Amino acid sequence: QVQLVESGGGLVQAGGSLRLSCAASGRTFRPYRMGWFRQAPGKEREFAAGITWSVGITYYADSVKGRFTISRDNANNTVYLQMNSLKPEDTAVYYCASAPYSSSSRYSTAAYDYWGQGTQVTVSS
Helix, strand or coil: CCEEEEECCEEEECCCCEEEEEEEECCCCCCCEEEEEEECCCCCCEEEEEEECCCCCEEECCCCCCCEEEEEEHHHCEEEEEECCCCHHHCEEEEEEEECCCCCCCCCHHHCCEECCCEEEEEEC
16 A cells, blocks of 8 residues: 655745645555646646656646656655746646556556645635
8 A cells, every 4th residue: 555645735926836745655655657636626637747756757737847847756755846936727736646557648647546635736816
């Protein structure tokens, strides 16, 4: 069993920054990839950023590219999401997730098997 715990959310003004953390635990934690997803009220959960655990290859949704940076600390089983130049449309609950295998559907929630409980990010205009 794997547990993922997010932290770092909060209220920030437009143009500001936040850094989210996701701490993983569990003897079976050996992901192929970690991802950050977000879900705004009334909308479907959508991919934001991902990183391969071993090599550290990163990829982003177009909506956050150039503003968000995903990184990982393998020694401490933690993944981060640095969010800069935040916009009101970034307001959502942010979830981290782990994927056990490589998949062509890396942007899909279906490729991820463990999820955190989410952390709220609110960006005021």
